[in-house]
Amino acid sequence: MSTPNNQQQERLDNLQRLELESTIGFEGKIPNGLKLHPDRIHMIYPLGCNLVIENLQTRQQEFLLGHNNNISCLTISNNGKYIASGQVTFMGFKADIIVWDYATRDPYARLVLHKVKIEDLAFTCTDRFLVSLGGQDDGAIIVWNMETKEPVCGSAAQHKSAGITYCLATSKEDEFQFYSAGSGTLRFWQLDVGNRKIRPTDINTGIVKRIVKCMTVSLDGTFLYCGTTTGDILMIYIPACQFKTIGPEKKKYSMGISAMQALINGDVLIGTGEGKIHITEKETFKSFKTLQATGSITSLALRGEGHMIFIGTDRSHIYKVNYADWKMELINTCHNSPINDIAFPFGTSELFGTCSYQDIRIWHAPTGNELLRITEANKTCNSLCFTRDGKMIISGWDDGRIRAFYPETGREIFTINDAHNRGVTAVTVTNDCRRIISGGGEGMIRIWQINPKSREILATMKEHKNAVVAIRINKSDTECVTASLDGTCIIWNLKRFARTQVLFENTLFQCVAYHPEEYHILTGGSDRKVAYWEAVNGTQIRELEASKSGTINGLDIDSVGNYFVTVSGDKLVKLWRYNEGDVFGIGIGHGSEVKKVKICPNTQHIVSVSADGSVFRWKFPKSTA
Structure with a gap:
């Protein structure tokens, strides 16, 4: 793998590109980032390095790369x-x-x-x-x-x-x-x-000193309206280049005006930093109609003559407002903070769960619709998994608790308080659904027995010196492997609750996976390499340089063991052939560091999640070999 940099670049260009099938996300922080096409049936918005053109009727997406x-x-x-x-x-x-x-x-x-x-x-x-x-x-x-x-x-x-x-x-x-x-x-x-x-x-505005963040021209072309961070509007008479008036005089709009559009009847539609949209009178700029959205409003887009208004907020929500009956409807939503984990229920590729700051969300993969949201205020969910029978969602949170929820309703089943004292950083469930294995920020591995009415601790294994970031269990529930930021991966015997092997590497491990046949273990970490290890005696067999820059944050192996996928801080998704150890396909399009990746159980798609809160769904390429 000691190719020079330019050769590496050449090889990236020659590789097969992974085809992006759909995304869940909206870059809400970009001013006026949400636009409606004059054909009235497509909305256009940015997501990372991509422009997404979404059909409003069929929700079909196209991407401009x-x-x-x-x-x-x-x-x-x-x-x-x-x-x-x-x-x-x-x-x-x-x-x-x-x-x-x-x-x-x-x-x-x-x-x-x-x-x-x-x-x-x-x-x-x-x-x-x-x-x-x-x-x-x-x-x-x-x-x-x-x-x-x-x-x-x-x-x-x-x-x-x-x-x-x-x-x-x-x-x-x-x-x-x-x-x-x-x-x-x-x-x-x-x-x-x-x-x-x-x-x-x-334009001389006299003693008025303002910071203007958005502008709109009245439809007859005579007035220019400027929205300011102070929360008032400057009105300029265009033919004479003259500053006319500033308003409203008394009640300024809270947290500034962040988006505005002139309406056909002469009124001005504005969006404010506190998440309200107002329709204001044209001379005094007093509000006579208002609605509240979540997050500060960054985009206002009009459909047709303005009979329908589309709103984008910095919390990555897109709303639709009907002007006639003044009702607001949420049409698009996604995470707006880094996604920490992604999980598929056993054997189904239709659904998957993601977790982030304050919430866990369950998505319908083919349509990208949000089916369920579980919210815990001001807490971050670090890890999540589904039990094999599909009856529970198990999640680990930064307040040191393990919480279990019903996947249909999102109701809480139980909470294990004080599971770890520096937050629960990794959690997984055995295949018989009877035990939870959790890892904490302090390096402890704990095994919990799930009884019908209670949860009891079976064992605590303290070997790691730093946070445990990933836990994987073999198919027979006899051993598990844990990866930690202290530069070790430990293989534990789950019958004796003792370590059988330890893998040392000069890296902060971020991810670990078993080969489906369980004779190899794959690891990735901050040294930008993917390593193959012998599961029996813990010796390293092979090392691949998986990224030119950026930590390997996640990896996943397909169900047969022919391919694996890695994601890293360099915003790329790479699909590798397992035996050959070469890159088979590359996915370009994420706008920030990619945090985790999963190949769906039927090996049709790859789902990757990133630090800007977006979810990308890639087509798994048909083998050309």
């Missing part, structure tokens, strides 16, 4: 022909804007000039030009011609004395006029194509 880092903004042309998306990248590197052809779902142009981050994008009213705004390390506005795919001109977005510019808006009638606003800056821009110049006009 092209960015090599997380997407930071997107916009759709007025005629719906193009989608433009911008990304973030590392300091000193150029950040790409990709313009996608909506009809073919292929990249139409890749525009590269800005550095580090694209803050906002906007198409002019005729869709002839695209205006892009760089982030705080770039600070430039560039106008691009969509026909030639070339930049027309560019300029610094603000005075040297002003703060960061955050948002753009374009005129409703004049294709050569657009607006920018941010911290202490509010400008009208005129595009002079002949001389290749953009000329700014600063």
Whole structure:
């Protein structure tokens, strides 16, 4: 495995790509990240490095892959022909804007000039030009011609004395006029194509100093509304470039205005940082209709004339509001903090469970619908598993308790208090469903007997010096292997409750798995290697370099033992052939560190979960061998 870096890159390009079948997730923290296509049946939103186009009627998803880092903004042309998306990248590197052809779902142009981050994008009213705004390390506005795919001109977005510019808006009638606003800056821009110049006009707001985070232009094109972090709205009269008014005078909107849209009747729809949406009167900006969502509102998208409103929040919820009867309905939800574990019930690939901060969720795999949510306020679930008979969900929590729930209702069956004193970090159940084996943050392994009315402790095994991160049991319930952050994996005899073998490695182990025939054990950890061990005597047989950068966080072997899959901190999902020890397929698309992975029991799909709370479902490739 001692290939040079460029060869490794070449090999990544030649490998078979894992096909992404569906995702559960929504990147809610991106301002105006949720958009509705003018065809009215598709919503578009970013998820990591992917753009997801989801059909609102069939919930079928398509993916636009092209960015090599997380997407930071997107916009759709007025005629719906193009989608433009911008990304973030590392300091000193150029950040790409990709313009996608909506009809073919292929990249139409890749525009590269800005550095580090694209803050906002906007198409002019005729869709002839695209205006892009760089982030705080770039600070430039560039106008691009969509026909030639070339930049027309560019300029610094603000005075040297002003703060960061955050948002753009374009005129409703004049294709050569657009607006920018941010911290202490509010400008009208005129595009002079002949001389290749953009000329700014600063709007004087007098003594009013505000940070503008969102803007919208009234549908008749005469007023520009700017939402501020203070919780009020600035109104600018566009023909005279004049600051007209600021409101509401008394009751400011709590936690600032984070999204806004002008409605067809002249009212302004706003979303606030505390999760409320308001419809406000056009002159005074007083609220006369309001609704409450969960999390701060980052996107408001109108369908058609605005008879339906779609709302995205930073808690990764998407809501639908019918304007006529003013009712709110949750249509999409997912975890919004790192997912710590994933488990399939024995023998079924239809359902799986994930656990995260505050909750456990059970998902229907084919549709991505959430079937059940079990919530424990302010506690983190570190590990979960289903009993083999499917009658219980066993979970380990950071408050040191093991909790069991009914999978149908989510009602609690029992709790084992003070199971471990530094949180329960790993938990599993024997195949006869009579015993729970748990590992804690202090390194203890405890075995619990499940009786009809009570739970009793059978044994405590103290060998590990640090947190236990994974426990696997063999099929006959006679031995188990535990992986720990102290650099050891221990094979325990479950009849004598004593250790039989110990595997030492200079690494923080993160994951461990038995080969289905149980003669090998696979481990992965912070040294970025996957190691094969002999289960009988604990000797290492083989070591593969599984990642160029980033810890191996999870691995899983298929039911036959021909393939295994690894996920790591480098955001990649890799499928390996077991005997050959080479990469067979690679899944690119996660936007942050991938935490865990499972191959579903029927070996049709691979499900991976990541630190941004998203769940990706990949097709298991048909063997070409």
